[in-house]
Amino acid sequence: MPELPEVEVVRRGIGRWATGRTVEKVTIHDPRSLRRHALGTTLAEPARLDSFAAALTQQTLLAPQRRGKFLWIPLQGPAAPAESASGSEPVQQSLLIHLGMSGQVLIDDPSAPAQKHLKITLQLGGECTDLSGSGDEGSRGEDARPKQLRFIDQRIFGGMQISELVASTHPSGSVPAAAVHIAPDPLEPGFDEETFFRTLRRRKTGLKRALLDQGMVSGIGNIYADEALWLARLHYLRPTETITRAEAARLLDGVKTVMLAALEAGGTSFDALYVNVNGASGYFDRSLQSYGRTGQPCRRCADTPRAATIRRDPFMGRSSFWCPTCQPRPRRARA
DNA sequence: AGATAGTCCTGTGGGC
DNA sequence: TGCCCACAGGACTATC
Numbered sequence: 485m486p487e488l489p490e491v492e493v494v495r496r497g498i499g500r501w502a503t504g505r506t507v508e509k510v511t512i513h514d515p516r517s518l519r520r521h522a523l524g525t526t527l528a529e530p531a532r533l534d535s536f537a538a539a540l541t542q543q544t545l546l547a548p549q550r551r552g553k554f555l556w557i558p559l560q561g562p563a564a565p566a567e568s569a570s571g572s573e574p575v576q577q578s579l580l581i582h583l584g585m586s587g588q589v590l591i592d593d594p595s596a597p598a599q600k601h602l603k604i605t606l607q608l609g610g611e612c613t614d615l616s617g618s619g620d621e622g623s624r625g626e627d628a629r630p631k632q633l634r635f636i637d638q639r640i641f642g643g644m645q646i647s648e649l650v651a652s653t654h655p656s657g658s659v660p661a662a663a664v665h666i667a668p669d670p671l672e673p674g675f676d677e678e679t680f681f682r683t684l685r686r687r688k689t690g691l692k693r694a695l696l697d698q699g700m701v702s703g704i705g706n707i708y709a710d711e712a713l714w715l716a717r718l719h720y721l722r723p724t725e726t727i728t729r730a731e732a733a734r735l736l737d738g739v740k741t742v743m744l745a746a747l748e749a750g751g752t753s754f755d756a757l758y759v760n761v762n763g764a765s766g767y768f769d770r771s772l773q774s775y776g777r778t779g780q781p782c783r784r785c786a787d788t789p790r791a792a793t794i795r796r797d798p799f800m801g802r803s804s805f806w807c808p809t810c811q812p813r814p815r816r817a818r819a
Numbered sequence: 820a821g822a823t824a825g826t827c828c829t830g831t832g833g834g835c
Numbered sequence: 836t837g838c839c840c841a842c843a844g845g846a847c848t849a850t851c
Contacts, residue, residue: 485843485844485845486845516827516828519827520846520847553845553846582846583845584827584828584844584845584846585828585829585844585845586828586829586830586844601829638828638829638830639827639828639829639830639843639844640827640828640829641828641844641845641846642845687820687821688820688821689821689822693821693822696845698845698846705844705845706843706844706845707844800823801824801843801844802842802843802844803843
């Protein structure tokens with residue numbers, strides 16, 4: 485399940501291989517991946533899909549951005565004839581991508597066979613202008629060959645849409661309108677711990693529910709929520725209004741620790757034409773401390789007199805994993 | 820405002 | 836072997 489680290493790996497991959505390239509052709513293999521595109525407009529279905537292709541065609545892909553699990557590519561139109569007469573600021577559009585549960589983005593050779601769950605293909609021309617890639621792979625000549633950006637999604641919880649950029653505290657200065665309700669993520673330079681703490685205290689809900697609320701803090705999914713809570717030694721049902729400043733700091737520390745570790749494990753794995761994603765950053769199998777470890781010994785208290793095994797509780801239609809010794813259940817629990 | 824339930828999907832795996 | 840069903844998950848909507 486792609487959470488923040490996996491999305492960041494994808495962002496870097498797209499930046500390395502697609503920045504500066506121009507969309508020459510858009511193919512929609514499955515319109516369900518555009519479910520959220522042009523929502524709220526009165527466009528009839530065929531026109532709605534056409535508007536996606538039209539908004540992208542001949543646009544240049546600028547450096548991709550991310551907030552939480554939301555990924556977007558700002559678009560730049562063909563050099564417009566002097567339009568300053570109108571005086572109004574042109575609206576800048578972006579291609580907004582969410583990977584959902586099973587989304588992948590690949591940069592592929594056009595001749596590569598279609599993947600089983602291929603949903604959208606962008607034919608890319610031009611040449612990649614990103615200079616951050618290591619010089620040893622992807623020579624200039626290779627970068628100038630036609631490529632395809634492919635969106636693949638087995639379960640179709642993810643999708644693409646065109647969304648206009650609006651001013652924001654995001655480091656890039658803007659976010660897509662369709663993602664304005666998403667809070668800053670803990671790895672964002674402007675993330676404010678004090679705001680996080682105060683928002684948390686004002687809530688009257690359970691700690692994990694708050695962590696999963698993307699409007700409160702973004703980028704955290706079910707897996708990393710459990711891992712961060714384990715690291716911070718906090719129970720997932722702790723009422724948010726009882727969290728102390730020190731506990732909030734510990735929690736954020738846990739969130740950042742697990743995300744950075746996953747990023748390190750997954751960030752090295754993407755290679756030339758395969759912008760890896762799909763959750764499995766390589767981190768999952770090896771380093772998880774609580775998630776999915778039902779009945780297995782907790783690695784922290786294992787050698788103590790109170791050694792416990794990881795428990796699994798049903799929670800919000802999914803599961804919560806926790807250690808009864810390290811994360812004692814509060815007297816007053818709150819879902 | 821917050822809680823809850825329902826919706827969108829498909830592959831996997833357990834039970835029989 | 837094969838069928839059925841529960842389950843997994845993020846984000847959004849509707850309803851209370």
